[in-house]
Amino acid sequence: MKDWWNEDVPSFVVVGRVNAGKSATLATLLEVDDDEILRVSPTPGETTGVQPLPVVYDDEEWIRFFDTPGFQQPVEAMREIERLAAGGTPGPEAVRRFVDECGDRFPDEVRLLAPVAKGAGILYVVDPCKPLRDSFLAEIEILRWSGRPRLALLNPQGGETGHEEAWRERLGTAFNLVRTFDAHAARYEERRKLLKSLLQVEERHAGHIERVLEAMEAEWGQRREDAAEAIVDFLEQSLTLRTTDALDERDLGVPARRERKQAALAEEYFGKLAKLESRCLGRLLTIYRHHLLEPDVDPRRHRGLDLATEETWRKWGLNRWQLTAAGAVAGGAAGAVFDLGVGVHSLGAGTIIGALGGGTAAFFKGGQLPELKVKLGGGLKLKGGDGRSLVVGPPASPNFAWVLLDSMLLRYRGILARAHGRRDEARLDPGGDESIVRQLPGDQRSLLQKWFTSCLKGSPDRGREPEVFATLVALLEEVDG
Amino acid sequence: MAEDSGKWSLADLIDFETRLAGWEGRVDTRRSGKRGRAAVMRAWLESRGEGGAGARWVASLGLAGVLLALLAAIAGVGASWGTLDRELEGVHVLWFLGAALVLPWGLFLLGLMGWLFRGRVNRSGLVGWGIERLSLRIAGKRARQLVERVRRSGELAKVTAWRLARLSQWIAAAFHGGALAGLASMVLFKRVGFYWETTTERAMEGFLEQAVRAMALPWSSFAPWALPDVAGTRRGPEWDGGGESWWPFLLLSLLVWGLLPRALLAGFAGWRERRALATLTFQAPHHRRLWRALTEVRRGEEPEGPVDGALVIALDSAEPDREVLRPFLLRQLRMNPTGWESLGVLDAGREDAARRALARAPAGIVLFAEGWSLAPRQMENALREVMSRAGERRVVVLVDGADDDQRTAWGRFMDERSGDGVELVFHDGEEEA
Numbered sequence: 028m029k030d031w032w033n034e035d036v037p038s039f040v041v042v043g044r045v046n047a048g049k050s051a052t053l054a055t056l057l058e059v060d061d062d063e064i065l066r067v068s069p070t071p072g073e074t075t076g077v078q079p080l081p082v083v084y085d086d087e088e089w090i091r092f093f094d095t096p097g098f099q100q101p102v103e104a105m106r107e108i109e110r111l112a113a114g115g116t117p118g119p120e121a122v123r124r125f126v127d128e129c130g131d132r133f134p135d136e137v138r139l140l141a142p143v144a145k146g147a148g149i150l151y152v153v154d155p156c157k158p159l160r161d162s163f164l165a166e167i168e169i170l171r172w173s174g175r176p177r178l179a180l181l182n183p184q185g186g187e188t189g190h191e192e193a194w195r196e197r198l199g200t201a202f203n204l205v206r207t208f209d210a211h212a213a214r215y216e217e218r219r220k221l222l223k224s225l226l227q228v229e230e231r232h233a234g235h236i237e238r239v240l241e242a243m244e245a246e247w248g249q250r251r252e253d254a255a256e257a258i259v260d261f262l263e264q265s266l267t268l269r270t271t272d273a274l275d276e277r278d279l280g281v282p283a284r285r286e287r288k289q290a291a292l293a294e295e296y297f298g299k300l301a302k303l304e305s306r307c308l309g310r311l312l313t314i315y316r317h318h319l320l321e322p323d324v325d326p327r328r329h330r331g332l333d334l335a336t337e338e339t340w341r342k343w344g345l346n347r348w349q350l351t352a353a354g355a356v357a358g359g360a361a362g363a364v365f366d367l368g369v370g371v372h373s374l375g376a377g378t379i380i381g382a383l384g385g386g387t388a389a390f391f392k393g394g395q396l397p398e399l400k401v402k403l404g405g406g407l408k409l410k411g412g413d414g415r416s417l418v419v420g421p422p423a424s425p426n427f428a429w430v431l432l433d434s435m436l437l438r439y440r441g442i443l444a445r446a447h448g449r450r451d452e453a454r455l456d457p458g459g460d461e462s463i464v465r466q467l468p469g470d471q472r473s474l475l476q477k478w479f480t481s482c483l484k485g486s487p488d489r490g491r492e493p494e495v496f497a498t499l500v501a502l503l504e505e506v507d508g
Numbered sequence: 509m510a511e512d513s514g515k516w517s518l519a520d521l522i523d524f525e526t527r528l529a530g531w532e533g534r535v536d537t538r539r540s541g542k543r544g545r546a547a548v549m550r551a552w553l554e555s556r557g558e559g560g561a562g563a564r565w566v567a568s569l570g571l572a573g574v575l576l577a578l579l580a581a582i583a584g585v586g587a588s589w590g591t592l593d594r595e596l597e598g599v600h601v602l603w604f605l606g607a608a609l610v611l612p613w614g615l616f617l618l619g620l621m622g623w624l625f626r627g628r629v630n631r632s633g634l635v636g637w638g639i640e641r642l643s644l645r646i647a648g649k650r651a652r653q654l655v656e657r658v659r660r661s662g663e664l665a666k667v668t669a670w671r672l673a674r675l676s677q678w679i680a681a682a683f684h685g686g687a688l689a690g691l692a693s694m695v696l697f698k699r700v701g702f703y704w705e706t707t708t709e710r711a712m713e714g715f716l717e718q719a720v721r722a723m724a725l726p727w728s729s730f731a732p733w734a735l736p737d738v739a740g741t742r743r744g745p746e747w748d749g750g751g752e753s754w755w756p757f758l759l760l761s762l763l764v765w766g767l768l769p770r771a772l773l774a775g776f777a778g779w780r781e782r783r784a785l786a787t788l789t790f791q792a793p794h795h796r797r798l799w800r801a802l803t804e805v806r807r808g809e810e811p812e813g814p815v816d817g818a819l820v821i822a823l824d825s826a827e828p829d830r831e832v833l834r835p836f837l838l839r840q841l842r843m844n845p846t847g848w849e850s851l852g853v854l855d856a857g858r859e860d861a862a863r864r865a866l867a868r869a870p871a872g873i874v875l876f877a878e879g880w881s882l883a884p885r886q887m888e889n890a891l892r893e894v895m896s897r898a899g900e901r902r903v904v905v906l907v908d909g910a911d912d913d914q915r916t917a918w919g920r921f922m923d924e925r926s927g928d929g930v931e932l933v934f935h936d937g938e939e940e941a
Binding site for chain 1: 538540541542661662663665789791792793795796800803804805806807808809810811816835838839842843844846871
């Protein structure tokens with residue numbers, strides 16, 4: 028660690044009691060869920076040395092954090108610093124001497140105070156669920172003596188937070204700012220706020236911190252667009268997906284053979300759909316820097332997107348009345364075109380019949396289980412059944428596309444809700460969440476429905492795709508919030 | 509190109525698309541996304557040099573529009589004069605209305621239908637598919653790429669469509685204007701009569717009276733003189749000119765139902781074009797690629813691996829209990845075991861792996877031994893090998909399950925090598941010595 032310190036880069040050292048959640052705080056703040064880099068564990072003492080964590084954007088380091096081992100003997104260290112001050116009020120000089128001279132007796136304290144002695148700002152992490160003991164007071168005192176910019180973070184680790192007021196009161200006397208930051212639940216907005224708080228305590232490097240904030244916001248916007256692109260790609264590929272197989276004379280003549288082939292194609296269809304889904308979720312996880320979350324997609328069980336379960340079709344996608352309205356609008360529009368075509372001599376009958384037909388079909392078909400469309404393709408019958416093929420997919424229900432979109436949005440929300448400080452491996456399961464697409468305003472539903480229809484017909488509307496993309500970006504922004 | 513970075517024109521948009529088509533995928537200057545897409549794309553376009561096909565294309569379009577409008581005006585005059593029966597010196601008003609008003613609006617309706625059905629035309633079966641394929645084959649590869657590009661860039665297609673719509677309305681207005689001029693010239697210079705004829709008894713007369721009343725609604729209240737005498741102008745065998753009451757009606761009809769709505773439609777199309785240009789979102793896939801390249805903020809890679817990673821090397825095929833040793837190493841020695849290897853074993857591959865791992869452990873090396881089971885020379889060799897590669901790294905000899913005699917032996921052995929800076933630590937279950 029020869030170049031662990033750089034005067035030109037604003038640095039902040041994360042300190043606190045062993046197992047206070049320092050590493051988890053940094054992991055969440057910097058979105059690192061790799062235990063190789065930041066070890067987060069319920070076992071105390073996982074962090075043994077000072078780990079520099081540079082924040083690099085565009086190949087330039089703009090800010091640096093240090094993860095530290097945590098205080099092990101704060102009371103004794105405080106006494107030692109007081110002794111080094113030789114009766115006077117201890118200050119930065121005494122802390123520096125402590126770092127220089129007491130490495131043997133206080134290895135952990137010296138390690139964590141070394142960057143502080145060099146000039147790093149302090150992020151002091153405490154668990155407000157624990158009572159404010161003397162040892163904590165000693166830590167607070169030592170940090171106060173350092174004279175560096177100080178921000179205290181209350182990181183509740185479960186249980187009663189009945190001591191929070193006492194903590195706030197005490198920390199308020201020794202720290203420039205006190206903030207709450209739940210390292211196991213904080214999302215983008217909380218992370219941004221925490222970085223913004225650094226601006227308030229460290230004026231000298233305001234420019235650097237502001238640049239980090241700007242870059243962070245820009246990158247977040249990029250991620251949202253990348254996610255929208257992944258979802259658009261997934262929807263397009265899924266809605267145009269078909270499985271097909273040639274039929275011979277015997278397949279056409281023996282119904283059982285044809286049904287077997289149909290069943291095999293249906294299985295292949297769902298297998299391919301699961302792969303597409305898995306690829307999209309993988310892209311989303313990469314975009315949001317998650318390695319411990321796993322897309323829960325199994326073509327056999329379809330737990331991720333359980334298309335074979337009736338509940339999926341009830342819970343996700345549009346409800347029956349929304350589907351009916353969407354169907355009526357689409358049918359009415361087609362009828363209106365007919366009315367215009369005949370110079371309105373049909374007196375609007377086309378619009379009415381189209382709306383009624385579209386609405387009725389959607390009403391009755393919308394709740395259907397996902398029966399796959401089966402088509403006997405190839406009109407030309409050459410020798411003995413050659414040229415005929417069986418085409419399977421997509422599901423006939425008009426809700427299919429909405430179910431796909433909903434399931435992806437719900438998992439997107441799950442990805443955003445997962446803090447990087449957590450180290451439990453988990454599966455991305457949309458579970459019992461409520462539908463998101465049902466909350467969409469009518470104009471967005473209508474736009475998406477038109478695009479879905481074009482995709483389901485096998486020819487995605489390229490002209491409409493940019494609008495669909497923009498709508499999805501806005502939708503993801505809402506999910507973010 | 510306009511100075512105002514917020515404003516786009518059709519020519520700019522065409523330039524942008526053509527330059528983007530030849531874009532090699534690299535950008536020289538990064539830009540802040542805060543300025544918005546339209547401004548960033550504009551700046552990129554300007555950085556790629558002035559001028560381009562856009563201005564030429566728009567000028568050609570304008571010129572073509574003027575020529576077509578001129579042709580349409582001549583056609584309008586021709587349509588008016590074409591309804592004149594030179595023998596009778598009279599104009600058949602139904603033919604006149606049909607040629608000067610109904611036909612152009614019929615074409616407009618057809619165009620509108622085409623636009624409404626635009627998404628379905630190419631999927632209208634084998635014929636539609638065949639026509640599309642054939643036309644693209646004839647047009648060639650470059651045209652095919654251009655069509656695909658315009659199709660994918662919905663915004664350019666939209667702006668171009670509104671520009672074409674505006675032009676088409678001005679061309680149609682020129683036609684109505686030509687018809688109006690033709691009518692005026694016939695009235696002024698030929699003093700023609702106006703008539704209508706039918707084979708039906710009353711049906712056509714009734715229909716025409718209703719149609720005339722409906723068409724004259726906008727002016728009938730203040731200009732009743734511009735209402736024609738329908739019944740009196742029906743041409744019978746004895747018709748001999750007259751019907752002058754028709755020409756003010758026809759003139760006003762051309763103005764109110766021809767020129768005025770065309771001008772309004774042209775104005776509407778122009779407003780939609782401006783609005784489309786003012787609200788460009790640049791969200792097509794190739795726009796997004798460019799946007800990303802221009803504004804992407806690249807987050808740097810995380811530091812590699814743990815900086816406190818220590819390598820544990822078991823000697824003489826000892827098998828350390830990792831679950832027990834890990835917390836001991838972390839808390840007592842403040843070393844984080846990230847690699848577990850063996851030395852002094854029969855498997856040469858494992859020995860090589862241990863030697864390679866020696867180079868990678870950043871924080872320290874732990875030599876693990878059980879009791880005093882090693883020959884001193886073997887231990888010396890192992891230590892020498894480790895020390896030769898350790899550099900400034902911390903080296904610890906960790907002895908597990910040693911009794912008092914073995915501890916003494918180890919202590920003596922290490923005392924003889926006190927200059928090496930190797931630490932000796934005993935571990936016995938959960939206790940340290």
